[in-house]
Amino acid sequence: MHNDGKVVPINRAHATPSPLARLPVVLLQVRDKAAQQLQQGLQDLFDNADDTLFEMADKARSNVDHHIFFEAMRDLRLKRKNFERVFMERLFDAFASLGRAGRNEPQLVPVVSYDSAPGTSRDDQEKAVALEAMLGRVRHRDGLALGQLTSRLSALLGNRLDDRENPLGPALLCDFFLRAGRSLGVEIRVKLIMLKLFEKYVLSDADQLYGEANQLLVATGVLPELKAGPSRRPGVRAAPDGQREEALPTADQPLDENGQQAFAALQALLTVVRGSVAPTLEACAEPVPISTRDLLRLLSHLQQYVPEPEAEDDFDLRNQLEQLLTRVSVKSGKSRVVEGADEDVINLIAMLFEFILNDRSVPDTFKALIGRLQIPMLKVALLDKGFFNHASHPARRLLNEIAATVMGWSPREDYRRDTLYLRIEQVVQRLLNEFVEDPAIFSLLLTEFSAFTADERRRSDLLEQHTRDTEEARLQTEAVRQRVADVLNRRLLGKVLPCSVVQFVQQAWSQVLLLAHLKHGEQSVQWQAGLRTLDELIWSVGLQQDADAGRDLLKQLPGLLKALRDGLTSAAFDPFSTREFFVRLQALHIQAPDGADGLIEVREPFVFSAVSAEPVADLPENDPGLFQARLLRVGSWVVFDENAASVLRCKLATIMEPSSAYIFVSRTGLKVLEKSRSQLAHAFKRGALHTLEDGPLFERALTAVLGKLRQLNRGK
Known part of the structure; x- marks a missing residue:
């Protein structure tokens, strides 16, 4: 089972209800105050993660790395709320467990050391090293305040705790973060970046976290004799990388002459x-x-x-x-x-x-x-x-x-x-x-804001191009999938074959052919070899009544089996998952199909599973909605307004032919919507879709006002 941090049970007993009811009021205040700061830190983390990952993608030396960081950005955006929710739930659970401390009730506490155990993967080792370094820096910088907080919690609860059991200690905070991040489908480099951001935006403010918690406890008389050590100025975030925010460029521009x-x-x-x-x-x-x-x-x-x-x-x-x-x-x-x-x-x-x-x-x-x-x-x-x-x-x-x-x-x-x-x-x-x-301030602010928007546009243009490339690749894949489906249907439809062979061809060998076509093309040796192996497999299971052909099979069988196994390996199939098929295939080559693997006539055409499109009624070619859809051009901004709770503004990034799929992206360049021309036409007809005028706003406003004034003057 996947485990980001080792967890050990302290005691084993049945939990009793309402642990929060046992917590002193001041401890609930400590929890709520800390939760506010940690929530803010997590929000700052995610607000800056996008910029960090974009910079990594921008500097990537290969298309693979480029894609990894862009996909990580998308994954973080989609799962951000769930991530923050799980983290806060873990924090509250940890405080609730303090109410069970010393009452022979179970608690789960991460082991302080994150050293990798023998046999762990290289990724786990890298993560362990990063975690241990983070914990060491927090202990070195804020160890005194943390120790005092742990001592005060121990005195308040009447049970001796150590820093590992402190819900605000770096060990548990890291554990909350790792557990919340399990839903992210990102690779180790992205995880290490997230850990670095966690240190920068959450752990770097630990002194404030511990200081405020200690102040609340001291105010209620909990170990006031413990003297606080020096702390950083409040509101000043530590900058472990020594980076400073660069000032935006400024410039003055002369105003126009009077008109x-x-x-x-x-x-x-x-x-x-x-x-x-x-x-x-x-x-x-x-x-x-x-x-x-x-x-x-x-x-x-x-x-x-x-x-x-x-x-x-x-x-x-x-x-x-x-x-x-x-x-x-x-x-x-x-x-x-x-x-x-x-x-x-x-x-x-x-x-x-x-x-x-x-x-x-x-x-x-x-x-x-x-x-x-x-x-x-x-x-x-x-x-x-x-x-x-x-x-x-x-x-x-x-x-x-x-x-x-x-x-x-x-x-x-x-x-x-x-x-x-x-x-x-x-x-x-x-x-x-x-x-x-x-009025010179307008020139100054224009220069600053233009620099900001230029950087945003550069980023969104890059992401938009990535979206177009991804969609083109997807379209190519869909075309290849259709090609493979056609190949299989020509060979299978109408034939009477063993059930296991039909399932193997449709579920496994279809993937072998798909990857061969995508990687090497239709003229490649790999594609031709895959087709030849498919034909030989179908031929081999229909020879039980032909003794001469059976002797030919004995000669060709070793090559066929090797070709099948090589093809499955190239498609990364687990040998254990296909073992049962080869057992059945051996039986089929020896004797006629039995009841468990009877013959079936293939009547249904094979298709790759795909998300079904939203069904829409056909419209006549002269329909006004279709006319509006055809007028949309790449770069046009639109707003989908199905209801008050669902309003989406997006830009048409590309039209994928021949399917006429319209791909829309957000302001940041990420894909947010895909619609067919008919779906757009229906949206226009029911008033749920509107185009946005993208000309300069002031000029459009001035034109409209002049038109209104002329109309008023004509009506005098």
């Missing part, structure tokens, strides 16, 4: 919506326009009170400005209003963001975040009217870059931990905190 003439043309259209920003006062003195400089100050004030993305109240910029103008007017005794040109800018920005926040290409999760950019964008437009005329304006480019990057983002529950969300949130917050009147 007053172009803005004047816009103003002619905006007259129809003027009067929407004014103080709510009774008509009195002549209105006094507020200067652009003072308006910018009011906006900078409002900028500090833009609600967080999670806030339920909508932030209406024009309404907020009206309230501010009212307060200023009351305080000054004058009716302060916004100048006509500035109001036009306010209305135009408000209409642009109204389009942006209703655009399907922007995921709902990011709309509130992008909506917080409204005041910074308004201030830029007030400072520089060329903002509306120049597509190369850094503020516009920043907005477009953000929108283009989030378009392929699919909803997730823990979006607040998503790297992309955090990066965009950082950009938005910096603008709200730092942008007063110097």
